[in-house]
Amino acid sequence: MTTLSVDRTVGRLVGAARLRQRLAVTVGVPALAVLAALSVGAALMAVEGVAAMSVYGEVLRGVFVLDHGLTDTAVAATPLLLIGLGLAVAYRAKVFTIGAEGQYLVGAVAATAWATAAGVRDWPGAPLVVTSLLVAVLAGGAWAAVTAGLNSRFGASVVITSLLLNYVATALLAWAVRVGIRDPGSFTPQSREIGAAALPVLPGLDVHLGFLLAVATVPLLGAVLARTRFGFRVDVMGANAEVLGANEARPARVTLAVLLVCGAFAGAAGYIQVAGVSGRLTPGFATGYGFTAIVVALLGRLRPVGVLVAALTLSALTIGFDVAERSYEIRSSTVGVIQALVVVFFVAGDALARRST
Amino acid sequence: MDTLLTFATLAAAIRLAVPVAMAALGEVITEKAGVLNLGLEGTMLCGALAGYLATRSSGSPWLGLAAGLAVGAGCGALLAVLMVAVRANQIVTGLAFTLLASSATTYLYERSYTLGQSPPRIERLGMPPLVALVIAVLAAVWFLLNRTTAGLVITATGEAPEAADALGYRVARIRTAATVAGSALGGLAGAMLVCGPLGLFIQNVTAGRGWVALALVVFARWRPELCVLGALLFGVCDAAQLRLQGTAAAVPYEAFLALPYLVTLAALMLRARDSRTPQALAVPYVRGAR
Amino acid sequence: ACGDAGKKETASADATAAAKPKLAIVYSPQFKDGSWGEAALTGAQKLKADGVISDFVAQENVPPGADAERALRDLAEKGYNPIIAHSFNYGDDVKKVAKDFPKTIFAYAGGFGDVKDNVADYSQPFWEATYLEGILGAGATGSGKVAGAGGFDIPVCRAMYNAYLAGAKLVRPATTGSFVAVGDWVDVQKAKEAALSQADQGATMFVGCGQGPTFGQIEAAKERKAVAAGYVGDMSGLADSVLVSFTWNLDKTFGQMVADVAAGKVNPTRYYEVGMKDGGMDVVINPAWQSKIPAAVMTTYEQKLADVKSGAFTVPFAGK
Amino acid sequence: MTGVARAFGSTVALSSVDFEVAPGEVHALLGENGAGKTTLVRILAGLDRPDAGSVSVYGQPVRRFAARDLRGAGVAMVQQHFTLVPTLTAGENLALARPEGRIRPRAKAARERVERLADRYGLAIRADVPAGQLSVGEQQRLELIRALDADARLLILDEPTAVLVDAEAERLLSVCRRLAEEGRAVVIITHRLGEVFTGCDRVTVLRRGQVALGGTPVRDHDRAGLARLMVGASPADAPPAPPATQPPIPAPTRARSLERLRVDGVSRGRLDGFDLAVAGGEIVGMAGVDGNGQADLEALLAGLAAATAGTLTLDGEPLPVGDPRRRVRAGVAYIPSDRYRHALAGPMSLADNLELGRGHRVRPARRRRDRLLAPVLRRWDVRTAGPAARASTLSGGNAQKLVLARELAGEPRLVVAAYPTRGLDPDAARMISERIVKAAAAGAAVVWFGAELDELFAVADRIVVLATGHAAGPFEPPYDRAAIGLAMAGGHR
Numbered sequence A: 001m002t003t004l005s006v007d008r009t010v011g012r013l014v015g016a017a018r019l020r021q022r023l024a025v026t027v028g029v030p031a032l033a034v035l036a037a038l039s040v041g042a043a044l045m046a047v048e049g050v051a052a053m054s055v056y057g058e059v060l061r062g063v064f065v066l067d068h069g070l071t072d073t074a075v076a077a078t079p080l081l082l083i084g085l086g087l088a089v090a091y092r093a094k095v096f097t098i099g100a101e102g103q104y105l106v107g108a109v110a111a112t113a114w115a116t117a118a119g120v121r122d123w124p125g126a127p128l129v130v131t132s133l134l135v136a137v138l139a140g141g142a143w144a145a146v147t148a149g150l151n152s153r154f155g156a157s158v159v160i161t162s163l164l165l166n167y168v169a170t171a172l173l174a175w176a177v178r179v180g181i182r183d184p185g186s187f188t189p190q191s192r193e194i195g196a197a198a199l200p201v202l203p204g205l206d207v208h209l210g211f212l213l214a215v216a217t218v219p220l221l222g223a224v225l226a227r228t229r230f231g232f233r234v235d236v237m238g239a240n241a242e243v244l245g246a247n248e249a250r251p252a253r254v255t256l257a258v259l260l261v262c263g264a265f266a267g268a269a270g271y272i273q274v275a276g277v278s279g280r281l282t283p284g285f286a287t288g289y290g291f292t293a294i295v296v297a298l299l300g301r302l303r304p305v306g307v308l309v310a311a312l313t314l315s316a317l318t319i320g321f322d323v324a325e326r327s328y329e330i331r332s333s334t335v336g337v338i339q340a341l342v343v344v345f346f347v348a349g350d351a352l353a354r355r356s357t
Numbered sequence B: 001m002d003t004l005l006t007f008a009t010l011a012a013a014i015r016l017a018v019p020v021a022m023a024a025l026g027e028v029i030t031e032k033a034g035v036l037n038l039g040l041e042g043t044m045l046c047g048a049l050a051g052y053l054a055t056r057s058s059g060s061p062w063l064g065l066a067a068g069l070a071v072g073a074g075c076g077a078l079l080a081v082l083m084v085a086v087r088a089n090q091i092v093t094g095l096a097f098t099l100l101a102s103s104a105t106t107y108l109y110e111r112s113y114t115l116g117q118s119p120p121r122i123e124r125l126g127m128p129p130l131v132a133l134v135i136a137v138l139a140a141v142w143f144l145l146n147r148t149t150a151g152l153v154i155t156a157t158g159e160a161p162e163a164a165d166a167l168g169y170r171v172a173r174i175r176t177a178a179t180v181a182g183s184a185l186g187g188l189a190g191a192m193l194v195c196g197p198l199g200l201f202i203q204n205v206t207a208g209r210g211w212v213a214l215a216l217v218v219f220a221r222w223r224p225e226l227c228v229l230g231a232l233l234f235g236v237c238d239a240a241q242l243r244l245q246g247t248a249a250a251v252p253y254e255a256f257l258a259l260p261y262l263v264t265l266a267a268l269m270l271r272a273r274d275s276r277t278p279q280a281l282a283v284p285y286v287r288g289a290r
Numbered sequence C: 001a002c003g004d005a006g007k008k009e010t011a012s013a014d015a016t017a018a019a020k021p022k023l024a025i026v027y028s029p030q031f032k033d034g035s036w037g038e039a040a041l042t043g044a045q046k047l048k049a050d051g052v053i054s055d056f057v058a059q060e061n062v063p064p065g066a067d068a069e070r071a072l073r074d075l076a077e078k079g080y081n082p083i084i085a086h087s088f089n090y091g092d093d094v095k096k097v098a099k100d101f102p103k104t105i106f107a108y109a110g111g112f113g114d115v116k117d118n119v120a121d122y123s124q125p126f127w128e129a130t131y132l133e134g135i136l137g138a139g140a141t142g143s144g145k146v147a148g149a150g151g152f153d154i155p156v157c158r159a160m161y162n163a164y165l166a167g168a169k170l171v172r173p174a175t176t177g178s179f180v181a182v183g184d185w186v187d188v189q190k191a192k193e194a195a196l197s198q199a200d201q202g203a204t205m206f207v208g209c210g211q212g213p214t215f216g217q218i219e220a221a222k223e224r225k226a227v228a229a230g231y232v233g234d235m236s237g238l239a240d241s242v243l244v245s246f247t248w249n250l251d252k253t254f255g256q257m258v259a260d261v262a263a264g265k266v267n268p269t270r271y272y273e274v275g276m277k278d279g280g281m282d283v284v285i286n287p288a289w290q291s292k293i294p295a296a297v298m299t300t301y302e303q304k305l306a307d308v309k310s311g312a313f314t315v316p317f318a319g320k
Numbered sequence D: 001m002t003g004v005a006r007a008f009g010s011t012v013a014l015s016s017v018d019f020e021v022a023p024g025e026v027h028a029l030l031g032e033n034g035a036g037k038t039t040l041v042r043i044l045a046g047l048d049r050p051d052a053g054s055v056s057v058y059g060q061p062v063r064r065f066a067a068r069d070l071r072g073a074g075v076a077m078v079q080q081h082f083t084l085v086p087t088l089t090a091g092e093n094l095a096l097a098r099p100e101g102r103i104r105p106r107a108k109a110a111r112e113r114v115e116r117l118a119d120r121y122g123l124a125i126r127a128d129v130p131a132g133q134l135s136v137g138e139q140q141r142l143e144l145i146r147a148l149d150a151d152a153r154l155l156i157l158d159e160p161t162a163v164l165v166d167a168e169a170e171r172l173l174s175v176c177r178r179l180a181e182e183g184r185a186v187v188i189i190t191h192r193l194g195e196v197f198t199g200c201d202r203v204t205v206l207r208r209g210q211v212a213l214g215g216t217p218v219r220d221h222d223r224a225g226l227a228r229l230m231v232g233a234s235p236a237d238a239p240p241a242p243p244a245t246q247p248p249i250p251a252p253t254r255a256r257s258l259e260r261l262r263v264d265g266v267s268r269g270r271l272d273g274f275d276l277a278v279a280g281g282e283i284v285g286m287a288g289v290d291g292n293g294q295a296d297l298e299a300l301l302a303g304l305a306a307a308t309a310g311t312l313t314l315d316g317e318p319l320p321v322g323d324p325r326r327r328v329r330a331g332v333a334y335i336p337s338d339r340y341r342h343a344l345a346g347p348m349s350l351a352d353n354l355e356l357g358r359g360h361r362v363r364p365a366r367r368r369r370d371r372l373l374a375p376v377l378r379r380w381d382v383r384t385a386g387p388a389a390r391a392s393t394l395s396g397g398n399a400q401k402l403v404l405a406r407e408l409a410g411e412p413r414l415v416v417a418a419y420p421t422r423g424l425d426p427d428a429a430r431m432i433s434e435r436i437v438k439a440a441a442a443g444a445a446v447v448w449f450g451a452e453l454d455e456l457f458a459v460a461d462r463i464v465v466l467a468t469g470h471a472a473g474p475f476e477p478p479y480d481r482a483a484i485g486l487a488m489a490g491g492h493r
């Protein structure tokens, strides 16, 4: 009896200490990474004779004070969040796909093709939105399934096949806007406007419905990961695929499942970006969200809430610097260096913190 | 079709293959030791800028190549600190590095740029010395991996780091050395592109060649001679693509753009089964972890 | 003051200059690209140096879509007018934002007269220049085909190629040619290989669309003793293979917009078509070539140049 | 070594240990699982550094604990787990361990080197095959050859016999004897007490990181005494003989029911038309030299692989293949030969590991899962820091108990137990044996792969020898050791 209660108290104390430590790593490392990157950025700006502190003040102002700062951040975070959530699931299972960019593009192309197809484009909003989302999810998933199939059937590396498929998707996008789903009335290569398939802007909030959807998936995915057999399998797979295969499920099936989830999320993000922001597909639609989302997933430590925080943080940096670039004589490459350094320092800091615990 | 299978197509394929082959040869060394360097594209970009600036200031493209090699090694050192010493996730480290390199090279290039004056072309090297360089490096890498004790040690480090460790080899040191050496060749590859066929630098001048090199290494099953062969195959695809466009108008040209990647995917289907992926590839080594 | 080093003036800051408009440019890659970006930046600089505008702000690396929309909105709120979105991919963004700022002129590089209220369009009639370049090309080479290349197969690029071919035919009626899409705006090596493959098939005259393809062609032309054309900017200094270039004098285009703003025409519904006729572009022959072009060809060229400049002849747009 | 201490976090693996080995002796190092044996010898070999204390080798104090330096000083070690590079051949593995210059040897030279050493010590190995494809016995011999190749003066073997069958183990011990006679010092860690008396000169016993018995001659002790020293129990608790040989329920009293498992002409890998039938309540011991198809049979019975020919049925139904949950639902308990490869997800909690293959679609909250686990851990005497602990933190015995707790829950129909007591201390081994026997008593058909014949003699109703993919036997009690040995030898390549 007594030993048990002593055990429990000790356990609680140890637990509390570990919690504190984890908190320090969770909050401290990203904070330090941002600080370090900003310091390097300040040095770069000093070389060019720009007052870094004022620039950083402007960055904050751009996010928190200016009218659209927060809503713009939310909108910019939406695709990163969605893709990042899907990637987090795959990475938990140690299925390191980097094909989200391609899945995102394919989702966008498929959904746009559907929503602008003759006959369909006259549908009313609600069914059009729902079916378009579905098409995007299916298309993204199918694209990801190719990677899974090549992996399970031929043992081809997920990293490499998913990377190669990104190039194929890029070519597909180029063809689609030039020929496949081109707006016949347009002078330049681009699709028709998606019309009623566009997502409504939330009244009073100034962000599109997609953001709300994305945020709503966070607790949902959290629950799925923590409380379902699927989530369990994902974690076992990440811990030891052979153990999974001997006791719980075929690893190839779980690989397929997480890649499908990843593709579905990325595909959905593609549609939501078209429907919430760009309104149609253009050749410039591929801006690398699928790659940035990898960073988001890892910065968020592969946990849904973490991914949300990471997506918002990275977007806030983008938005803030964007505003600052208009007010100060700084070059976009300086900003690019600072943003990349945030990631580099975070990755290094995180690994260091893990090593010392 | 008669325009396709000509000596000219082959020559074009070789020219396109040269930088990619060099980068892939470097990556083979790195991956053999168990490090997956997704920062290769960024390393090539840094090497390209170094090659351009060095040639521009010295007038000697050979010095440009040397600068690319040195800067590539520097990139490798930085990457090794992160991926090997600190044991950061190799995938995200590589991606982040490429991101950084893209911005940093733009930043530095812009500093050497005067508006209204197109930046000067640099002295260029002809293809023969570059091809010779690739062959020489191929021979060296092949010899290193297949005929030397060092190659055996590198292989062991990538296959079974705990075994190498148990034998007293310093896994971290070997992986660092392999990353530095591989990245040096990556930097050299970038410089070869700029100091060879191009004679100029522009933003993101490597245009994804580092990623292609990464795919090639897998395609080649970590064998240097197949890397070069694969690069050539890729080059043939590209060269044929550019030639076919004029003749086969019915097929959209985007299909040709995707062709090299589709061919690589197809090749992976044929070869992946018996592939000899280093067992510890992209797995940071921690002594005594189970 | 020291703490604010590097701060750009905002439009409302300076009362004395308030009479003069302030201009804003949004661009999607970096300005220092030896091409479009550089033309826009130097155009704005010239207007400022000439005292036509009191100041300007130029933001680079703004992808079309959400980022562009935000930038345009923010610049409009800061009082910049006109606001120039320097790519045809900005069309949707401009139209979306322009509604909320009816007193600001938003211009984008659509190039086909896509105008409504305060949404303006401005032309890039590069084909006018390439038509003239084609005359010189055919004259300088004596034989051989035309090789066109673009990053992607888009109408503007096709039009440049078709006009060049038409110009060449003026000198050598039997001239033929081919067009290749490289698949990338920056991959110079691939572009060079495309050009070399066209040279293998008999091309002697290159005309490029986009700086990657153009740089590649210039290098290829150097190796094959062919002639190339510079794209948006005088590229004579790069190589002797550059026979002729054209410059894009955007100060002329932007100047017309500024004049409209200064005149209080907030809603001009205007397509700023500023071609060679209005000094919006110039053709620059490489000094190294000046003396090598046959006199007869030179006469044809000068005749056509004069016709284009006077408006007597309009180079047709052929985007297919 | 004197006063050596080493702690991992809060676990004290060694506290102030003195240990000494003399040239010309075979020195046994004994102790329960987790006693600190491996930690001790790893320090000796420079693979780990002590927190305190000093070590000297042949009079030279060790300053830098670097494996390379210590190998230079003549220390060679065969680790508890194989440290061969599986994709390299035997020759390449040797060249890796002790390069003869910067250029690596050609295949022929490498092979000759292996054969030279193999001949000299009478340890046969195929030289041209990747190490990963060698049988476990061959791999162990290769490990030994590699250590000997370094011409070590001090040779350390960490549980070298754990994966060997008796005959192979005996051969290994006799090699050790010869090495000692050549004047080298040999340290052997083992859990098989018999070996101490047949092959060793002196013995040291570690208990919970401390020396319980410091290097006294073997002849001063008996098995029971050593076993007592290891577990530190009072004489009353301690078994008089190796505990695994004492089944709690004697075989004859187990009620045998009808045939449950039937294996008909099955082929796969090294198995070639293998037959077997096991009744409910029956334990069939699978004996044989490793590499004769055991791994294939284990995989087939566990449903990890499909047979290329033949059928496997349980109670008339085909044995499930591929989907592990179907295996679980069919009542097949699987205790694999490699726990951390096939049974336990090291980075996950004990609770999660118990849920493998058995959880529901919706899982309870984490706290609740951990709470439900506590009684299971108590029932199985799994000693751990708590239910949230990671499985990788468990010692070998505790890890195996966790596996059994999961696999034997809910009356299995078939128990596939591959070397279930391998590497366990006597106490843990006894408990594991008891529980499997109990499962048989409850009606399960049991296939028990064993490395020690004594263990199989004690638990099995019948023994089948697996030789070159075929079944030999069955042998019934009373067992004829010589006949079984002959059958096993028949299977030797």
Ligand SMILES: Nc1ncnc2c1ncn2[C@@H]1O[C@H](COP(=O)(O)OP(=O)(O)OP(=O)(O)O)[C@@H](O)[C@H]1O
Residues within 6 Å of the ligand: A229, A230, A233, A249, A250, A253, A254, A255, A257, D325, D361
């Ligand atoms: N390959 C898989 N990868 C990931 N999750 C899976 C996989 N298969 C099933 N699941 C998840 O687990 C749940 C149940 O899976 P499954 O049907 O395989 O279990 P089961 O043990 O066969 O159940 P039952 O006894 O009801 O047939 C499914 O709802 C699904 O969410």
Ligand SMILES: Nc1ncnc2c1ncn2[C@@H]1O[C@H](COP(=O)(O)OP(=O)(O)OP(=O)(O)O)[C@@H](O)[C@H]1O
Residues within 6 Å of the ligand: B288, D008, D009, D011, D012, D013, D031, D032, D033, D034, D035, D036, D037, D038, D039, D040, D080, D393, D394, D395, D396, D397, D423
């Ligand atoms: N790297 C490590 N990290 C944490 N704990 C460790 C580590 N290595 C050993 N331990 C712990 O130290 C103690 C002694 O372990 P050691 O491996 O030396 O035991 P052993 O006597 O060799 O046991 P066995 O007979 O099971 O091999 C154990 O409690 C073990 O869990």
Ligand SMILES: [Mg+2]
Residues within 6 Å of the ligand: D037, D038, D039, D080, D158
């Ligand atoms: Mg041990």
Ligand SMILES: [Mg+2]
Residues within 6 Å of the ligand: none
């Ligand atoms: Mg089922």
